[in-house]
Amino acid sequence: MPIAIWTPELSLGVASLDADHQKLIDTLNLVFDALLFDRSSSALNSALTTLDDYVTEHFAREEAWMQARHHPDLARHQQEHKALRDHLALLCASRDLSDQERSVELLMILRDWLLGHIAHSDRDASGA
Ligand SMILES: [Fe+2]
Ligand SMILES: [Fe+2]
Structure with missing residues (x-):
């Protein structure tokens, strides 16, 4: 069951x-499924690790993209990325399945934050 869906409104027009x-x-949807339906800690840990790794990879790529364009908002954008990483660290720290309710709540916060960031900050940065 997806908790987040890609829509064309989120597009920056930058393929990568x-x-x-x-x-x-x-990957957010994979974490949600693992959290609610799989109930094995290995599936959840694996989905969270995938998310954490990909967030790191994406932020580095996006910041390099901005840096190459001498984007004036780079420092502020990096701070926003750090805020998401802080949320993600909280989620990873509460990966104990007995704390499922708190983990779902944190995941929803992360989802809202990420979708809002893409729709506003990333779009502004890309000029889309
Ligand atoms: Fe982004
Ligand atoms: Fe971003």
């Missing part, structure tokens, strides 16, 4: 970053 955002949304 759009592909990253779609993969991040897919």
Whole structure:
């Protein structure tokens, strides 16, 4: 059951970053499924590790893309990325399945934050 869906309104018109955002949304959905339906800690840990790794990879790619364009908002954008990483660290720290309700709540916060960031900050940065 998806908790986040890619829509064309999220597109930046930059193929590599759009592909990253779609993969991040897919991975958020994997974490949610593992959290609610799989109930094995190995599936959840694996989905969270995938998400954490891909967030790191995407942020580096996006920041390099901005840096190459001497984007004036780079420092502020990096701070926003750090805020998402902080949310993700909280989620990873509460990966104990007995704390499922808190983990779902954190995941929803992460989803809202990520979709809002793509729709506003990333779009502004790309000029889309
Ligand atoms: Fe992004
Ligand atoms: Fe971003």
